[in-house]
Amino acid sequence: MKIEELFTKARNSVEARMVFAEPIERGGLTVIPAARVAAGGGGGNGRDQHGQEGEGAGLGLTARPVGAYVIEDGKLRWEPAVDVNRIAAVAGAIVVAALWLSKRKAGKP
Template identity: 35%
Template sequence: MEDKEKQGSPSGSFVERIAEKMSAAANAKRIYGEPVERNGVTVIPVSKAAYGFGGGAGTKAGEEGSGGGGGMVLTPVGYIEIKEGTTKFRPIQDPQTLIKLFAISGVAVLLTARSITKIFRR
């Protein structure tokens, strides 16, 4: 009975259509790019995908309406290298991640140094 209610309501069919389109877009071909071969080395790009969607429907003054949307983000994370029968995953380092790591490490060193200084002052 719920299925019939979903199909009959504008929000059920609308949200289902968005979900179908988003899931079709987030497939393996998007995550793993087309292989590229040069000089005996094959490289396959690898990404991670994040997607979301939402929708809704309502009535106001006797009129019905529905709306919604969605989006997807693909982030490169590395590549698969195939060379001489050996396969290796090579991650791509994000420079912003390294900057954040150094900043956090610097703060941790500063706080540790302050704590040690306070201990020796006592």
């Protein structure tokens, strides 16, 4: 497959359903999960000193839940997702920075 064909197929496959999942309905409540989707890619071709040609490409895709739209009694609201891992990482970074600053200040007159 040529690089141009690969990127055309990848571009054509990006749809809203990658971001918004199918609605879930239970007990008069409708939930539409949403995600942050990011994609990237690159490719190239070339020829070596012996005249041999080659080409290559790569694509990457990542998705993280960000929340859900909730429809209840005809009213729409947004419920953000809580990323516990991100909260823990930020809290850990703050603690490390505070410890580093306190050690640094303690060592100077």
